[in-house]
Amino acid sequence: MFAFQDTRGVIDVAFTDRHGGVSAGPYASLNLAEKGEDDAVTVRRNVDLVAHAFARGGEAYDGDPFALPEGVRPPLVVRMHQVHGAEVHVVDEAYVVAPHEQETPVADGLVTAVPGVALMVRVADCVPVLLADEAHGVVGAAHAGRPGMVAGVVTRTVTAMRDLGAQQLVAWVGPHVCGRCYEVPEEMRAEVAAVVPESYAETSWGTPAVDVGAGVTAQLRAAGVEVLDASRCTLEDDDLYSYRRQGAASGRSAGLVWVRP
Numbered sequence: 001m002f003a004f005q006d007t008r009g010v011i012d013v014a015f016t017d018r019h020g021g022v023s024a025g026p027y028a029s030l031n032l033a034e035k036g037e038d039d040a041v042t043v044r045r046n047v048d049l050v051a052h053a054f055a056r057g058g059e060a061y062d063g064d065p066f067a068l069p070e071g072v073r074p075p076l077v078v079r080m081h082q083v084h085g086a087e088v089h090v091v092d093e094a095y096v097v098a099p100h101e102q103e104t105p106v107a108d109g110l111v112t113a114v115p116g117v118a119l120m121v122r123v124a125d126c127v128p129v130l131l132a133d134e135a136h137g138v139v140g141a142a143h144a145g146r147p148g149m150v151a152g153v154v155t156r157t158v159t160a161m162r163d164l165g166a167q168q169l170v171a172w173v174g175p176h177v178c179g180r181c182y183e184v185p186e187e188m189r190a191e192v193a194a195v196v197p198e199s200y201a202e203t204s205w206g207t208p209a210v211d212v213g214a215g216v217t218a219q220l221r222a223a224g225v226e227v228l229d230a231s232r233c234t235l236e237d238d239d240l241y242s243y244r245r246q247g248a249a250s251g252r253s254a255g256l257v258w259v260r261p
Helices: 040-055 146-151 153-163 186-195 212-222 243-249
Strands: 002-008 011-016 076-078 088-091 109-112 117-123 127-133 138-144 170-173 200-202 208-210 226-229 253-259
Touching (some): 011 040, 040 076, 109 117, 127 253, 138 146, 138 153, 146 153, 146 186
Parallel strands (some): 088 109
Antiparallel strands (some): 002 011, 127 138
């Protein structure tokens, strides 16, 4: 279920793989996509499975995937309608008080200082970034595809977190298509590299490429953020979803971060 997990004090982070869910066919089995041909009820169950496992720290509990230790509650999972932009949404106490009255934000970054709320970013080749300031209890999640990287979504997410009081930030860069596999036209590579030079890359077969992970990492470091690499190439790894490999039938993996209540 989890390709990567980490804990820092009261902060938990995780990136999912494609195993341990209930989806079938090309989506098998832990599809977390907001849209697509996979059944919406199935996807909601997958999100619920992930939320409970996340609350347990990924450990099985008495053989029941929805069981939790005494006193532990699953997080309120907040997702976003991702549009490859740079809008960042602040998740406030209203989500805890009346979550069903809240609309899913149209954004590519989420930040919060509310304990018990898990921010979710969904990907199938783009770069998922999770961020946290353990001392001040502020967390963030960003969806950085090529357009979002160029627009500065991770930098804007860092700024929004600092507006909530964050200071010393650490970021986890999760699984995404690597620069050796992300082939693009030469003109596109030049345009992207003009904005983010660190993203200039070449495929393993010698053609123009963009390394979004390298570009995002450079942006985070320039903003004074410690970066931890939790990446794997989605195109090369069958345990992960990849739009480039699977096309429209690709499911979505996710990154989650929260402040434990």
